Amino acid sequence: MHEFAVEADSDVRLDLFLAAHLDISRTQAATLIATGHVSVSGRREKASYRPRRGDTISANIPPPSGRDVHPEDIPLSVVFEDEHLLVVDKPAGMVVHPAPGNWSGTLVNALMGRKGSLSTSGGEDRAGIVHRLDKETSGMLLVAKSDRIHRILSTALAARRIVRRYAVLTWGHLVSDRQTVDAPIGRDPRDRTRMAIVSTGRHAKTEFVRLARFDSTELLRAHLHTGRTHQIRVHLASIGHPVAGDDRYGGGGGRRLIQLPPNRNFLHAALLRFRHPVSGAPVELRSPLPDDLARSLAAAGFDQLGDHSDPLDFLGFYRSDD
Secondary structure (H helix, E strand, C coil): CEEEECCCCCCCCHHHHHHHHHCCCHHHHHHHHHCCCEEECCECCCCCCCCCCCCEEEECCCCCCCCCCCCCCCCCCEEEECCCEEEEEECCCCCCCCECCECCCCHHHHHHHCCCCCCCCCCHHHCCECCCCCCCCEEEEEEECCHHHHHHHHHHHHCCCCEEEEEEEEECCCCCCEEEEECCEEEECCEEEEEEECCCCECCEEEEEEEEECCCEEEEEEEECCCCCCHHHHHHHHCCCCECCCCCCCCCCCCHHHCCCCCCCCEEEEEEEEECCCCCCEEEEECCCCHHHHHHHHHHCCCCCCCCCCHHHHCCCCCCCC
16 A cells, blocks of 8 residues: 655646656556545545645555466575565666566565565565665665564655665766756656656655766766655766666667676665664665676776775765765
8 A cells, every 4th residue: 555645735636646656657547546446535536636735645556467476486685684674685687576577586576485574565566675776776675574664664765764875887977076966757758668857757856976087987976865766867867977878868878888788777776774663773784886887897997996895985985974
């Protein structure tokens, strides 16, 4: 079950509101409304309804008909685990949850194969998943073992109490060492498989800090203040500096120049910092650059590692200056 509190009156229809908040198409949103899977403060409304301040919109996305999610014995790199949650270091190439074209081999299949408990609030096909990473992106993500922990972590994410930092190599050079992009993101009206900067999109803010500058690229630290689909990729593309290797948003050219493997973005969720949802103890987890990205960074021009085993540590990526 997904719930959204409406903080102000809106001119946006209910189907468009849901499409933006659930990252689905308007047609899918309208179908959910028509089939009774959406309520507004406990009542049914039409797709044309304009949400008002104080409304609570609830949406239940049923699992795909005829598709069961099966446990699979897939090895996972787990960097933290206790009885409440775990943090997985996802490899590039792994899809997070089942969807058309990827019904098996996903992170959810692998999590179910571990036999432990997982939250179910997002549905069986998203069991345990608190937030997601793109298929081509590597790094850490949170997994909840119960619905209660899922709610606590989701609330902390929405309140920006969970710090997520990404290492990203981008084409070209920013205008300054620090740059913030604050621009709303929604479905691209010309291509529903893409996201774009659109006036009707959801608020999105990303901070970028330059860590190293090379001839054709720069290594940046990206700090997410919000968690929109493809946020870092869309924000960098919008300022003319797409993520290296990102074929969808204009950064795929020159892949061979930096020895980046096919179907791989230079985007890695390298730091996760939060307070434990039960004990309140601070937790900070790090994921060094995977070997493929370390080799690509060297090809881009980084040759100063010396005795350090992690380029990100050498370049000050983990420094706490939030």
